Amino acid sequence: MRFGILGVGGYVARKHMEAITTVGGQIVAACDLSDSVGQLDRYAPRCMFTTRDEVFWQDHIHEIDTVVLCTPSWQHIGQAITALKNGKNVVIEKPLALSHESGSRFITDIQQYTGRVYPVVQLRYHPEVATLRTAIDGHCTTLDIDYVVCRGPWYDESWKGQSKLSGGILVNIGIHLFDLAVYLTGNVVDIEAAEVALHEAHGVFKTEHARVTWRLAIVDDPAAVHRRFTVGPVSLDVSDKMSNLHKEVYRRVVSDEKGCDVASVIKSLHLIDAIKTFNIQHD
Structure with a gap:
């Protein structure tokens, strides 16, 4: 091809x-x-x-x-x-x-x-995601996500640092986090809390099968990078095995x-829009 x-x-x-x-x-x-x-x-x-x-x-x-x-x-x-x-x-x-x-x-x-x-939406294919799905298995549970990436000064100077062009931290960095959260736990039901800044955002939302607590951050220290998803006693850093x-x-x-399915992929955008709206209303 x-x-x-x-x-x-x-x-x-x-x-x-x-x-x-x-x-x-x-x-x-x-x-x-x-x-x-x-x-x-x-x-x-x-x-x-x-x-x-x-x-x-x-x-x-x-x-x-x-x-x-x-x-x-x-x-x-x-x-x-x-x-x-x-x-x-x-x-x-x-x-x-x-x-x-x-x-x-x-x-x-x-x-x-x-x-x-x-x-x-390549994280859906991560070999450990099946472990997370098994841990959830359609039951109501809690999901904690801590998603930290490293970006240098170039990031803010590029189009990626401009929210109107990139969607900001929620879209440009967080889209994988939110896609996997909805993929694992179902459609969003409610936004309980959200605070969004240029380099960090965090909040809580409910889906059909989980209460999701999340944090997203951009740092300048490569050693601090991790993408950790925790369901009960099961905690996985999906940074491992991401390269291919x-x-x-x-x-x-x-x-x-x-x-x-494109319809399933844009569910994360629905969630992000809801988080942005909540953040504006409660600012």
């Missing part, structure tokens, strides 16, 4: 390229505003490259089976629709959208196209299997 990547110069693109080549895919075209994309040489030295979006869509789209979006978050919906209009499958790096409303419109819009959509989870997404793509 032949892939074309938009946003190939970014950090996350390397994970996609590694996953694509691991499952036997071929990267045939790539695009990025920056021309410093030497990491292509490792995975696809003969790949066609351009810094202009219009060249990618006009000159190279016919060579591609699946378009991969590693672009800034606010561009995902429009680029995904363009790929589908061209009869292609599309892999969308997180987040699928910046709000539940835009995600819902996307679901409506894509009904007219035949291409498959593969949202990247993207290949599980691409294994489904090359096998022509369905990806994660």
